[in-house]
Amino acid sequence: MKNVCFYFKIHQPFRLKRYRFFAIGNSNYYFDDFANDDIITRLVEQSYSPMVDTLLDIIKENGKGFKCAISITGTAIEQIELYAPEFNEKLRKLADTGCVEFLSETYSHSLASLEDPEEFMRDVKMHDTLIKRLYGQTPKVFTNTELIYDDDIALLISSMGFKTALTEGAKHILGWKSPNYVYKAASAPGLKLLLTNDKLSEDISRRFARTDWDEYPLTADKYVDWIASLPEEEQVVNLYFSMDTFGSFLPKDTGIFDFMRALPRFAKERGVVFTTPSEAVAKLKPVGELAIPYPISGTDEARDVSAWKGNDLQREALNKLYSVSERVSLCSDRRLKQDWEYLQSSDHFYYMSTKNLADGAAHSSFSPYDSPFSAFTNYMNVLADFLVRVQEQFPEAIENEELNSLLLTIRNQAAEIDELNKEVKTLRNNILNADDSNNLPEVKEPEDGKPASRPARQRKTAAAKKK
Amino acid sequence: MKALMFGWEFPPHILGGLGTASYGLTKGMHANGNMDITFVIPKPWGDEEKGFANIIGACNTPVAWRDVSWDYVQSRIGKFMDPQLYFDLRDHIYADFNYMKLNDLGCIEFSGRYPDNILEEINNYSIVAGVIARTVPCDVIHSHDWLTYPAGIHAKNVTGKPLVIHVHATDFDRSRGNVNPTVFAIEKDGMNNADHIITVSDLTRRTVIEKYGISPDKVTTVHNAVIPLSDDLLNLPRRDKKEKVVTFLGRITMQKGPEYFVEAAAKVLNKSKNVRFVMAGSGDMMEAMIKLAAKRGIADRFHFTGFLKGKEVYEMLADSDVYIMPSVSEPFGISPLEAMEMGVPSIISKQSGCAEILHNVIKTDYWDIDAMADAIHAITSYPALYHQLRNDGIEEIKGITWEKAGRKVIDIYEKVIGNM
The missing domain is CATH 1.20.5 (Single alpha-helices involved in coiled-coils or other helix-helix interfaces)
Structure with missing residues (x-):
């Protein structure tokens, strides 16, 4: 039995506006709202929306017979909420079907995994929190920006508690190995790896509408047949697409949506099953380890960074x-x-x-x-x-570590003030109680700002130390 | 194959890019082998490089019979050409030009520059071309720029050989659209009579097709290239300095867009102080530019060097951090290629022909002083950009050779000869 997992990726960056150097220090709005609005609105209309509609239709027709995964970045979600909020409703509907798994990734589609592990972890958490809030799912499967992956990143995401990740399965990376198996990371054996099948993905994304391709026209029948006739032992086929492939790069009149709609019927005939990545790794055992010492990705001829x-x-x-x-x-x-x-x-x-x-x-x-x-x-x-x-x-002269301790002091101030206030209160009560009996002069209650002067003094001495 | 070329300038005595391009192309064609080139210029100085072309001076070509001895010719013009050639030329005088002002050898005097009586000089050049065309055997005739088109047409009529004209610039470029009707007529006549037209960029090609009404299939672009600089120029020392230098190098005329450079400089200086601007060259807009720089209050950081010649140009480049060419209309523009070869990151206007082939430069519209200022600021403030442009620029220029351009011209020759 073959398992097929479709992944649809949605990402849009906040494009920068033309920002000349004389604006440095004078203007701190950086983004080209017009272009961002224009692009996301157009893509939602041409591609995202009809594609999600198609997916909803397929799920309606086939029930649990169709499943897929969606990976959407935080910046894309923000733009959708800003410029095309109605589409977010559709995504929610898709999440509600229970047939769609949302994946974990960085919020901003960043390269932090290569540059800054701490920032990377923060960014991923921020993304996953948003997904949970909007779509009610805590992402379990990790997919990095443009499928970037290496042994260090494996360690990192494994330490964050992920058990599964999706990455690139290009031929010149895998060599003789096939992408149609589950692997595990050499550096973090607890992490299972799913690999994209580039050939079958690109048959759709790059070749579907090419009349000079010898397999043109590609029909759902033929495509499912290719998947079904893969060697018996190869059990999972991961098909990874940028969602704008459907409707934008391959316009509606290429018949791409009808092709997608027809897939489940032929899949059923040939015993091909659609699955989410989490289900796939639950069903299948890793066949071997994969060591990737240098970072790979799904982009450009070299498939590196x-x-x-x-x-x-x-x-x-x-x-x-x-x-x-x-x-x-x-x-x-x-x-x-x-x-x-x-x-x-x-x-x-x-x-x-x-x-x-x-x-x-x-x-x-x-x-x-x-x-x-x-x-x-x-x-x-x-x-x-x-x-x-x-x-x-923060002035540049202060080192990060020192700054950190100072900030800690400042943040603790509130707690400290509370505590002191409490102490004052009890003392005052004690005094008042005592006063009743002894008629001692009243102690003036401290004003709110006053206790703060103590930590402020601390700050000054810390700064003085630096000098 | 024998080519008879008519040009106006030839290094080392050059006034603009025409001489450099003619020289580079001739040398590049020679490097392709099997080319026998005769290059006619108005007035040789005797220190031109020889070996790849046979240079004939129009001022040393007799148009009227003078009974002179071999020794006399040898002593008079021996340093420019073989006396035997003088006598061969003398045998081919085709009319009596004694009414003209001639010297003791029966030759017409030429200034070899761009004098006020340029039209007369062009005409004289064409008279001389008749003698040369009758003397020197050729398979194809090649005229460089409008000054030599009449000569080319004359030679074509005399020999019946195909004429190729090489458009290094049109009057539309020189005049920002206000063409001189006489010049236009000469250019148009040259193009009509040519069997094929070579333009130095697609920009010029469009001008030739649209403004002169020439059939597109008769016009081919052969982009210029650059002659590799010698090692002692490439290794000129850089002065140690904290300040960045931005250089404009060229004639200070309307065509070169100098005022946009001054305005961009003012924008940059408004923000950052450790940049100096240099406008090297001379021209009819120099005074206006000095006034403009003063008016913008940047005269303390904006410098004028006057005309630079020979090695001075490269010394200036070696000391520059940015080269800028904001030309309003530049048929090609070889100087950014030289700047890049010297490792100077360049900013060029999109309206220059060289922008069609260069990748590792920053291109802006000539009128977009904001973009220009931004580019200057970026190269002088972000070292990564400076190094990227510098290193990749040097590499890129290595691939742009006159030999390749020469090959294309030879292919065009073969085509027009085959068509005859």
């Missing part, structure tokens, strides 16, 4: 961004934290790629910029302003 860290521009921007990670986590300014999320989206770095040929064409087709250099310039200008704002929160 060169799409985001391939040149000096990208590395510089990432370094500068994550240099303030700890500082940002210490501060409590909500707008600053929001911008911090949005600036982490991997897309900003993807636009800075200087690759040529097919990869380069893919990069520039998604980019709102006319060149990688203007992508970098614009991002760095925004980042420069952002760094100024972080600095304004």
Whole structure:
């Protein structure tokens, strides 16, 4: 029996507006609302909405006979809530069917897994909390930004309690191994790995509408047949798509939605079962270990992380961004934290790629910029302003650790004041009680602000120590 | 294959990009082998590089018979050409030009520059071309820029060989649209008579097709290239300095968009102080630019060097952190390629032909001073961008060679010869 798991990915970054250097320090709104609105609205209309409708129809027709997984980033959810809230209702409906599993990932579609483990864990938790709140599911299966994965990341997500992760199964990474099995991570044996089947995924996403393809036209019948005729022992086929493949990249008139609708019927005939990733790993045992010493991903010809860290521009921007990670986590300014999320989206770095040929064409087709250099310039200008704002929160002269202890003191102040107040109260009561008998002069009640002067003094001495 | 080329400038005595391009192309064609090129210029100085082309000076070509001895010719023009060639040319004088002002050798004087009586000089050049075309055997005739189109047409009529004209610029580029009707007529006549037209960019190709009404199948783009600089230029020392230098290098004329550079500089200086701007070159807008810089209050950080020549150009580049070319209309523009070769990150206007082939540069619209200022700020403030552009730029230029351009021109020759 073959298990097929469909994954639909929804992500949109907050694209930056044209931000010239003379705005640094003067203007701290960074985002191109018009473009973001325009793109998400168009995609919802052309692709997301009809696709989710299709999925709802399929589930209605087939009941538990159809299952799939959805991975949606926090930034995409925010944009949907801002610009196309009706679509969020549809996603909720989809969640309510019980046939759809929502996956865990980073909130901002970030590269934090490669740059900053602490920030990564925080970002994932933030995402999963949102999913729980909106769709009532606590994600169990992890999928990193663009399927980025290596042994270190395996350790990291395993330590966060995940038992399953999805990553890239490209041929030149796996070698002779087949992606159609469950594996386990070499560095964290408790972590089961599901691998995407690139060939079968791309038969749809890249070749479905290509009339020069020798298999054109691809019918549901034929496609299910390919899956059914895989070797007997290969039991799970993971098909991973960006949701905008359906309806946007492959427009409605290619027949893609009808193709999807027809899949369950033929699957039933051939004994192919749809499943969610959690069910798949529950059913199947890992056949072996997979060691991935260098990070892989599902992007570009090389399937490595060169799409985001391939040149000096990208590395510089990432370094500068994550240099303030700890500082940002210490501060409590909500707008600053929001911008911090949005600036982490991997897309900003993807636009800075200087690759040529097919990869380069893919990069520039998604980019709102006319060149990688203007992508970098614009991002760095925004980042420069952002760094100024972080600095304004805390002077640069104070080391992170010291700052941490100071902040701890400040935060504990409230508790301390409460405690002192209580103490004063009891003492006063005692005095009052005593007063009744002894007629002693009354003690003046301390004002609210006063006890605060004590920790403030502490702060001063801490700062003095630094000098 | 024998090519007879008509040009106006030739290094080292050049006034603009035309000479550099003619020289590079000729050398690149020669490198492809089996090319025998005769290159005619108005006035050779004797220090031109020889070996890849046979240079004939129009000012050394007799148009009227003078009875002179071999020794006399040798002593007069021996350093420019073989006296035998003088006598061969003298045998092919086709009319009596004694009414003209001629020297002792029966030759017309040429300035070799762009004098006020340029139209007369063009005409004289064409008269001389008749003598040369009758003397020097050729398979194809190639004219560089409008000054030499009449000469090319004349040579075509005399020999019946195909004429290829090379458009390095049109009057639309030079005048921002206010074309000189006489120049336009000469250009148009050249294009009509040409068997094929080579343009230095697609931008120029469009101008030729749209403004001159030429059939598109007669016009082919062959982008210019750059001659590898010598090691002593590439290794010129950089002065140690804390301040960044942004350089504009070229004629200070309307076509080059100098005022946009001044405005962008003012925007940058408004924000950051450790940048200096240099406008190197001379031209009819220089005074206006000095006034503008003063008016914007940036004269202390905006410098004018005057005209730079020879090695000075490269010394200036070696000291620069950014090269900028905000040309309003630039048929090609070789200088950014040289800047990149020197490792200087460049900002060029989208309205320049070289923008069609360059990747590791920042391209802005010439009028978009915000974008230009932003690009200057980015290169001077973000070291990663500076290094990326510098390193990849040097690599990119290595792949842009005159040999490849020369190959394309030879292919065009073969086509027009085959069509005859």
